[in-house]
Amino acid sequence: MTTPALETRDLNKTFGALNATTNVNFRLEPGARHALIGPNGAGKTTFINLLTGVLQPSSGDVILHGESIIGLKRERRVRKGLVRTFQINQLFAGLTVIESLALVISERSGRGWNWLRPTHAVAGIEREIATLLKDFGLDGVGDEKCLALPYGKQRLLEIALAIACRPRVLLLDEPAAGVPEADRKEVMQHISRLSSDVSILLIEHDMDLVFNFANRISVLVAGALFAEGSVDQIARDQRVKEVYLGGAAHG
Ligand SMILES: Nc1ncnc2c1ncn2[C@@H]1O[C@H](COP(=O)(O)OP(=O)(O)OP(=O)(O)O)[C@@H](O)[C@H]1O
Numbered sequence: 001m002t003t004p005a006l007e008t009r010d011l012n013k014t015f016g017a018l019n020a021t022t023n024v025n026f027r028l029e030p031g032a033r034h035a036l037i038g039p040n041g042a043g044k045t046t047f048i049n050l051l052t053g054v055l056q057p058s059s060g061d062v063i064l065h066g067e068s069i070i071g072l073k074r075e076r077r078v079r080k081g082l083v084r085t086f087q088i089n090q091l092f093a094g095l096t097v098i099e100s101l102a103l104v105i106s107e108r109s110g111r112g113w114n115w116l117r118p119t120h121a122v123a124g125i126e127r128e129i130a131t132l133l134k135d136f137g138l139d140g141v142g143d144e145k146c147l148a149l150p151y152g153k154q155r156l157l158e159i160a161l162a163i164a165c166r167p168r169v170l171l172l173d174e175p176a177a178g179v180p181e182a183d184r185k186e187v188m189q190h191i192s193r194l195s196s197d198v199s200i201l202l203i204e205h206d207m208d209l210v211f212n213f214a215n216r217i218s219v220l221v222a223g224a225l226f227a228e229g230s231v232d233q234i235a236r237d238q239r240v241k242e243v244y245l246g247g248a249a250h251g
Pocket residue numbers: 015018020038039040041042043044045046047251
């Protein structure tokens with residue numbers, strides 16, 4: 001059996017009496033296009049926070065390419081290649097698109113805040129930024145402030161920032177959230193073009209996006225893995241329809 005890109009073993013998280021994550025044994029295969037779905041409150045956010053190190057589990061393990069990362073802080077997990085899409089509304093609010101990419105690339109390559117020097121003084125950064133701008137359809141907006149971008153471009157920048165960290169495993173957290181229908185296709189196209197060297201877990205509410213993107217789906221219900229299978233298997237699973245697809249609450 002191949003070593004999974006990312007794995008959890010008997011992962012548990014309790015908040016007081018509430019079991020937010022219950023014995024989750026999850027495998028993300030190398031090169032995967034895997035989606036995690038579940039009704040509102042199923043525990044998707046908690047699970048992602050356990051993977052990235054925002055939360056510590058009550059018990060269990062998180063293993064990245066065969067190595068336990070459970071004791072590692074968030075930044076160390078990123079350096080090891082486990083990256084979640086950025087939320088640009090916090091750290092990057094006052095920065096332009098180019099400045100935010102320069103910041104992330106500098107951090108990755110250990111230059112820290114040296115990115116404040118003119119980018120042409122920092123070898124390689126300018127070229128890498130230009131490639132990212134082109135790859136993610138951000139060519140014409142490099143000097144715009146991040147928060148002034150239309151939502152579609154903001155989401156693309158979030159993915160570009162994550163890719164700038166050189167992930168081996170990418171957690172795409174609702175990559176099309178807030179994007180108007182007309183612009184969703186562009187976001188989806190860029191996601192579908194991501195390199196297969198990157199194993200991807202997509203957490204998403206939008207079923208069209210899930211069914212278009214994923215070749216494997218896991219369903220989380222009340223903190224536990226409820227079902228897992230190919231897109232066809234999950235689409236045909238009557239139990240999944242009952243708890244999720246047929247229900248009013250999508251999440
Ligand atoms: N810090 C916390 N303290 C107490 N309870 C929490 C905490 N974080 C999450 N929960 C609870 O854990 C359960 C799972 O929440 P979580 O946000 O992970 O679900 P979710 O599937 O991401 O839902 P949504 O799609 O609505 O964001 C919920 O019942 C929530 O109220």
